[in-house]
Amino acid sequence: MTAALRNYHERMQRVLDHIDRHLDDDLELDGLSGIAAFSKFHFHRQFTATFGLSVHRYVRLARLKRASYRLAYRDNDRVTDIAMDSGYTAPDAFARAFRQRFGQSPSSFRKSPDWEPWLAAFGPLDNARSKLMQKILTPNDVTIRNVPPTPVAIMQHRGDPAMLGATIQRFIAWRKAAGLHPRTNPTFNVWRSERRPASPADYSVDLCVGTDRPIEAKGEEIKAGEIRGGRCAVLRVIGNTDNLEPAALYLYRDWLPESGEEARDFPIYCQRLSFFPEVAEHEAVAELFLPLK
Incomplete structure (x- = not known):
């Protein structure tokens, strides 16, 4: 350019x-x-x-x-x-x-x-x-952290990604009823499939909130789980956090082969640090975590 x-x-x-x-x-x-x-x-x-x-x-x-x-x-x-x-x-x-x-x-x-x-x-x-939010990522944008294990409550979304909004709506309502506010309990997404699998029915993501309290389902299908601790490559994304696929592709396609690191047996996930519409859309922040051996 x-x-x-x-x-x-x-x-x-x-x-x-x-x-x-x-x-x-x-x-x-x-x-x-x-x-x-x-x-x-x-x-x-x-x-x-x-x-x-x-x-x-x-x-x-x-x-x-x-x-x-x-x-x-x-x-x-x-x-x-x-x-x-x-x-x-x-x-x-x-x-x-x-x-x-x-x-x-x-x-x-x-x-x-x-x-x-x-x-x-x-x-x-x-x-x-x-059109203007495409950022050229470099290895300097990636840090390696030792991440502690995080106990979480999980609401699973399985099936057509077009219906993810409905699951998010239920997840927000459940965590609000449970008193798990984003300011006190971190928010994670764990991807267990591609963003656009060959069949929409195969789309799979876990919506998670960090908590070590006993889980009260309150009529929803909620289960306890853990985001495993360990070394992770971390990439911070600011703005356009609805679509983290370009950042994930950079980690897999470019950073990982060049780094000499190997991916660990846990899915890629993100922590959402600030949300639209609480902040302007270009100020939303998420961190992408690629677990490493």
């Missing part, structure tokens, strides 16, 4: 970061073009050419994504407040836009989300974000 192109991308990245941090504010073209230091007469076309969607559509999708996360995972947030925070002057207008995008009203989505239309609706947003 040339210096000029890198500079151009950095200026556009500043715009995306600004939008993430100011979803509650007015995000007008004049202000956004100033963030990028581009001419306001050309910025809209530059943004559309770079990301494949207009500024207005990008902002609307970013607000709806945050709103949908709050509806699904934060049941104490009122629909009216979510609507206002999404830039709508009335709940009815928000409900119409939400139904048009996802085929469900906000209240229906909160009770029983249909995740397949949700995933399809945010494809353009995720594609736009990924």
Whole structure:
């Protein structure tokens, strides 16, 4: 990448970061073009050419994504407040836009989300974000740590990854009822299959919360387990933590063969250190752990 192109991308990245941090504010073209230091007469076309969607559509999708996360995972947030925070002057207008995008009203989505239309609706947003969020990883990004064993409570997801959101929703509700808050009890994902197996039915991931307390299932299928201790290669990922596959591929394809290390008999896993929408999406942090012999 040339210096000029890198500079151009950095200026556009500043715009995306600004939008993430100011979803509650007015995000007008004049202000956004100033963030990028581009001419306001050309910025809209530059943004559309770079990301494949207009500024207005990008902002609307970013607000709806945050709103949908709050509806699904934060049941104490009122629909009216979510609507206002999404830039709508009335709940009815928000409900119409939400139904048009996802085929469900906000209240229906909160009770029983249909995740397949949700995933399809945010494809353009995720594609736009990924265009500038590709980072060239190097061995300096990887550290080796001796990790202590961690007792965990586990909710398993087995089957179509499109339904993972429903399992996450149940997991959050269960840990909230159990008093296992992310600030006091760490959150882990342990992958037991590829991200996109040949058959969706073969997808497998464990949602885990660190705790040494006796497990109270509270009507859910929860079991006690352990994330084994030992040496691990650790790679920190900031932003776009919904998809950790590029980081995992780097560890397996590039870092592991060049390091002379050998993988241990335990799946790759991550610890989620900060979460969207509690933080702006580009500020979410996860650490990927590749167990080593």
